[in-house]
Amino acid sequence: MPRGRAAAAAAFVCLGILRGQAPVPGDGPRYTPEGMLVKPEYREWVFLGSGLGMTYGPAAGGEPRFDNVFVSPSAYRRFVETGRWPDGTVFVLEVRLAESKGSINQGGHYQAGVAAVEVHVKDEKRFPSKWGFFAFPENAATARVIPPGANCYSCHEQHGAVDTTFVQFYPTVSKAAKDKGTYQER
């Protein structure tokens, strides 16, 4: 390849990355040789929304907790374009303790330490229903998939607005799904 063309090709790749047009390498699911999911490095992923004390049944009692939901950047960008989650999408639910009194804060709640991390992965070849759930014990670097009969699968399948995901609670992406016709009222 002539020098000019090689440089132009490299520049094209760089520009694509900078503009967010190219898929982000490395934000898909990673597994150990034994099939355990490696805990994603999600701190810089796209924030979809948060809840405080949300409950799908009778109130659990006790101090409410925050639920922060993040998604892998390449999946977010694809969803905004198409209203669909691509194969390799990774969701992270980060549950955080809530505090009320601290520093100058007098009321309401703010976020404190992480109480739990759960992950929802779309991997069409690996999981019978295309999606797998994982719960990471504290300080665990890997987790085994939760078996398909568990409640999380049936609840997400019955109530998720888009492809077993709770897009109805993520205002950052619900409009894209409605615009693209992939949103189901649930």
Added chain:
Amino acid sequence: MPRGRAAAAAAFVCLGILRGQAPVPGDGPRYTPEGMLVKPEYREWVFLGSGLGMTYGPAAGGEPRFDNVFVSPSAYRRFVETGRWPDGTVFVLEVRLAESKGSINQGGHYQAGVAAVEVHVKDEKRFPSKWGFFAFPENAATARVIPPGANCYSCHEQHGAVDTTFVQFYPTVSKAAKDKGTYQER
């Protein structure tokens, strides 16, 4: 430059970007020729934390709102390394309405539409106290700086744990500040 060296240099730049080691171009403040701040494209920025119904004085009454705080990725990475916000840091406070009953949710709160967007910029040459505050009216693409005498400046200066920012409410970065010795109990 010989062809091989040019290609190697381009590859080095790309790899740096992919690994998040290079500063992220384009996430610093941008201004119009008249000195108005252009509203940042913050949807994929780093989420620092959220609050619901937080108040620094008597409770305001009415439905509580969520406060989501995001920071520019290059500033986040520098802060994790050093405990300090670099020149060019941009914070976004996104205030969202809260809803309680919807779909299968029976209690607690989840996030709905954006009620307000406020921005805090570190630009040492431009602002007398190094930082400037901006409030974006609904659908506004630009905003004028809030004058230095406003409450936001004095409150952040008196009560912010790190360099006029409320790191005490952002568990994602407070540990870095404590480890680096830049955190003040406030």
